Amino acid sequence: MKLAERPTPRLTVVTLGADDMSASLKFYEALGFARRSQAAGEKVAFFETGASVLALYPSAALAAEAAQPSPAPAGFRGVTLAWNCRSHDEVDAVMTLAAMAGAAVLKPAAATHYGGYAGYFADPSGHVWEAVVAPGIEVGDDRRVTIPE
Incomplete structure (x- = not known):
C-alpha cells in the first residue's frame, strides 16, 4: 500500500490505564498537572x-x-515516562513532590x-516515571524539551 501523502508523525496524547481513577486523579493533581475538560468526571x-497531553482512563476499559x-x-x-528538569535541585524537588503525593520511590x-x-x-x-536532568537536553519556559542534533 502506498500513501498519497505521508502523515506527519506526532505524539499528542499518552493515555495511562488507572487502576483507581480517584487515587490517580489526586496523584497527578498533587504533582501540579493542570486538568482540563473535567465534564467526564x-x-x-x-x-x-x-x-x-497526559490522559487517565480506567485500566480495564483501556485494555x-x-x-x-x-x-x-x-x-x-x-515503558518509562520522563519529567525532564533544568537542574539537580529540580530533580530532587520532583522526587520529593512525587513521594509526598503518594508515589513509590523506586x-x-x-x-x-x-x-x-x-x-x-x-x-x-x-x-x-523518571525525573531527570540530562546533558545537552534543555527544557524551555514553555516546558518543551529541546534535544540537540
Whole structure:
C-alpha cells in the first residue's frame, strides 16, 4: 500500500490505564498537572503537560478498547515516562513532590552513567516515571524539551 501523502508523525496524547481513577486523579493533581475538560468526571481525565497531553482512563476499559488482556502484567512494563528538569535541585524537588503525593520511590535521584542526574518513581497504578536532568537536553519556559542534533 502506498500513501498519497505521508502523515506527519506526532505524539499528542499518552493515555495511562488507572487502576483507581480517584487515587490517580489526586496523584497527578498533587504533582501540579493542570486538568482540563473535567465534564467526564472520573471516566477520563486530561492533563496539560506542555507539548502533549497526559490522559487517565480506567485500566480495564483501556485494555478492552485496545483488545488487550486485563489486568496489565505486574512488574516492569517496558515503558518509562520522563519529567525532564533544568537542574539537580529540580530533580530532587520532583522526587520529593512525587513521594509526598503518594508515589513509590523506586530509585532515589543520583548521578547517571551518561553524566546526568535522575531518580525513578511509580504512580498509584505502577506507571514508572523518571525525573531527570540530562546533558545537552534543555527544557524551555514553555516546558518543551529541546534535544540537540
